[in-house]
Amino acid sequence: MSTHQNKVAVITGGRRGIGRGVANTLAARGARVVIVSKTPAQDIADEVGRGAMAITADVSQEAEWSRVADELETNFGRVDILVNNAGVYYATALSQLSAEVWRSMMAVNLDAVFFGIRAIVPLMQRNRWGRIVNIGSNAIGMCMDGMSHYITAKLGVVGLTRGLASELAQDNITINVVHPGLTNTEGASIMPEEIKATIYTKQAIKRLGQPADIAAAVAFLTSDDCSFLTGQELTADGGFMRL
Numbered sequence: 105m106s107t108h109q110n111k112v113a114v115i116t117g118g119r120r121g122i123g124r125g126v127a128n129t130l131a132a133r134g135a136r137v138v139i140v141s142k143t144p145a146q147d148i149a150d151e152v153g154r155g156a157m158a159i160t161a162d163v164s165q166e167a168e169w170s171r172v173a174d175e176l177e178t179n180f181g182r183v184d185i186l187v188n189n190a191g192v193y194y195a196t197a198l199s200q201l202s203a204e205v206w207r208s209m210m211a212v213n214l215d216a217v218f219f220g221i222r223a224i225v226p227l228m229q230r231n232r233w234g235r236i237v238n239i240g241s242n243a244i245g246m247c248m249d250g251m252s253h254y255i256t257a258k259l260g261v262v263g264l265t266r267g268l269a270s271e272l273a274q275d276n277i278t279i280n281v282v283h284p285g286l287t288n289t290e291g292a293s294i295m296p297e298e299i300k301a302t303i304y305t306k307q308a309i310k311r312l313g314q315p316a317d318i319a320a321a322v323a324f325l326t327s328d329d330c331s332f333l334t335g336q337e338l339t340a341d342g343g344f345m346r347l
Contacts, residue, residue: 108130108135108326109133110134110136111326112184113135113138113184113185113326114185114186114187115137117189118137118189119141119148120289120290122189122239122318122319123139123141123189123190124315125319126187126318126323127139127148127156129320130185130322130323135154135184137149137157138158139157139158140158140161140172141158141190142190146158166215169220169222169224170223173223176224177227182228182231183228183234184228184231184234185236186234187322188217188220188236188238188261190216191212195248198252201252201253209254213257213260214257214258214261217264218264221236221264221279225272228277229275229277234272234277234278235278235326235330236278237280237282237322237325237326238261238264238279238282239284240258240337241254242283242344243255243258244259261281265280265335266335273334280325280337281338282321282337283338284318284340285303285307285313286300289315300312307343313342317340320340324338325338
């Protein structure tokens, strides 16, 4: 029997890309999946099957998380797994990096992770068991034009993860980060092929990552087998040679 059997798994940004891959992978391993998305995602929940549920919410807003937690409380009475996957990715040069753009990037990529953890941890503490996986990015090890706001947010996710590891361990809750590399998502589909090829030459595994590749790393970190692994970073990028 899968170690995910009947675990309640909440996945943000689960409508597409990596989040959708995680939802399908965890459901296939027996989890009861809840997709939290800014746009309605019941069609994706139906695709996932096994009684998957969709909640429409803007995870960058603290009040929205209170409503999500209430719905989870009503429907399940607990949460076992939280995957903070929702995020945005776009380049902005310093000359164009207004306070509004900065805050927008932080709201989705960092604030939402904090709000989600704070709202969901009490539902994990009831059973003194939990697995939290935050989706970072291998961009934190690079120098990239126009990505200072994105890299800052993702480094903040690492800091939050490390800072909470000891505190959450008291209730048998682990928290880790998965750093994806270039992955075959809608965002990557608009990237010029020559740029993708440049990235491939710096990878040990010379192909585009698939959502299932990242989902496999998440599945490992959310399993019973990972009870002694917390506050860590797992990079799933095909062995990319960082600059």
